[in-house]
Amino acid sequence: MRLLLFLVFFVPAIMLGQDDLFAKEYYKNGDFEKALVAYKKLYANSKSNIDYIRQIVDIHQQLEQYQEAEKFLTEIIDRTNYTAFYVVLGYNYQLQNNLEKANENYTIAINSLFVNPNNAYSVARAFQDYSLLEQAATTYEKAMEVKPQLNLKLPLAQIYGEKGDIEKMMLNYIDFAERNPISLSNIKRALNSFISEDGSNESNIILRKLLIKKIQQEPNVIWNDLLSWLFIQQKEFSKAFVQEKAITTRNQEGLERIMNLGRIAETENATDIAKTIFNYVIENAQDTDTKLMAYYDVLQIETKEANQDTFKDLQNRYLELFKTYGTFVQTLDLQIAYAHFLAFYMNKTDEATAVLENALKLPISDIQKAEIKLELGDILVLNEAFNKALIYYTQIQRNLKNSTVSQMARFKVARRVIIKVILNGQNRS
Structure with missing residues (x-):
């Protein structure tokens, strides 16, 4: 019984799949006569399959059998309610240079939207398949006119992009984002293909003007978001x-x-504006954690920019922060940064080590302990106490096997081995 069921239901499906492969292969190789026979056989078993219908029409056209294609399409149009076939029929007339009949059928397809605007996708897609982009754009615009709640701005933007009409493309992208804020990241990715770091680039100018106009006409944070994103791409922070x-x-x-x-x-080395931004956060943040993060970022920049003349002032700034906020878990990142500054800039490795050893006594997580030990190991390497440093790095690897900190420790262990080999080589010589 099972074998009989298998033969009844599965064997025909397998054979149909093979016929589909044969049809595609014939078409690919330009053997259109055999492809036509194969697709007609497939169509006979699946008369609602749009792909088979389109392939049969296409093959007739490849063979310049326009009358056969017209007859086939007319029968299907009479039988179905798929208005996109009027586009296919219209294009069949266009191939014969009968533009009057072609436009007549294109108009029928577009006017069908007055009855069912949801047909817009299939009709516009048919126009796009034949590179009839103007008609495809008209299709989407007409559908939204008939049914305003339809948001077809995204495919419409893509069509204008294909046409090279950058302004209309961008306008439709940002209009789509207004009604679908969740899509903003995708819209930025789409726009990114057309803009550059150069603010004088034509596409950048168009987008900037559109967004400024939107802000003036109908304030919405989406426009500010997109404008900020554009300025970031242009590095105008x-x-x-x-x-x-x-x-x-x-x-x-x-x-x-x-x-x-x-x-x-x-990150882009625009350190002056970065410090301005972080100082703004310090002045306006309502919570201590945010203030401390901003202090940390400012001091990181100022440490990199420091010299012998400014070291003492920078040290005092750290100490003033610890006086205000304490040396608790909340200021741990600042404590590690301060220790690094003492050791690597002021050459005060003993003071730096003391800061970190005190930090280890705080009620902190294993990750935080690992970060402190990583800095301690680096200071020991600075003092050429390689074996002691290796102990810290190894502890991190053992306690936090798959963490980012552990990977950094693994790298430093490997570097320590290389240094040891080099030093041993120098000692032998």
Whole structure:
């Protein structure tokens, strides 16, 4: 019985799959006569399969059998309610240079949207398949006119992009984002293909003008967000800062976005504006943790910029912070940074070690302990106490096998081995 069921249900499906492969292979090799026979056989078993219908029409056209294609399509149009086939029929007339009949059928397809605007996708897709982009754009616009709740701005933007109409493309992208804020990241990715770091690039100018106009006409933080993003791409961080402050004020949210902007600016070596941003956070943050993060980032920049003349002032700034906020878990990152500054800039390794050893006594997590030990190991390497440093690095590897800190410790162990080999080689010579 099971064998009979298998033969009844599965064997025909397997054979149909093989026929599909044969049909595609014939078409690929340009053997259109055999491909036509194969696709007609497939169509006979699946008369609602749009792909088979389109392939049969296409093969007739490849063979210049336009009358056969027309007859086949007309029968299907009479039998189905798939209005996109009017586009296919219209294109069949266009191939024969009968533009009047072609446009007549294109108009029927577009006018069908007055009855069912949801047909827009299939009709527009059919136009796009034949590179009839103007008609495809008209299709989407007409559908939204008939049914305003349809948001077809995204495919419409893509069509204008294909046409090279950058302004209309960008306008539709940002209009789509307005109605679908969750899509903002995807819209930025799409726009990123057209803009550059150069603010004088034509596409950058178009997008900037569109967004500024939107802000003036109908204030919405989405426009500020996109404008900030554009300025970041152009590395104009001061202008992005203005937009981020507007977003924060309007949304009455925390300063995380502004902190992120400061870090981006720092990464791009725009240290002056980065410090301005972090100092703004320090002045405006309502919670201590955010203030301390901003202090940490400012001091990281100032430490890199420091010289012998400014070391003492920088040290006093650290000490003033510890006086204000204490040397507790909350200031742990600052304590590690201070120890690094003492050891590697002021050459005060004993003081630095004492700071870190005191930090180890705090009620902290294993990850935090590992970060302290990593810094202790680095200071020991600075003092050429390689074996002691190795102990710290090995402890980290053993206690936190798969963490980022452990990977860093593993790297430093490997580096320690290389240094030891080099030193041994020098001693032998």
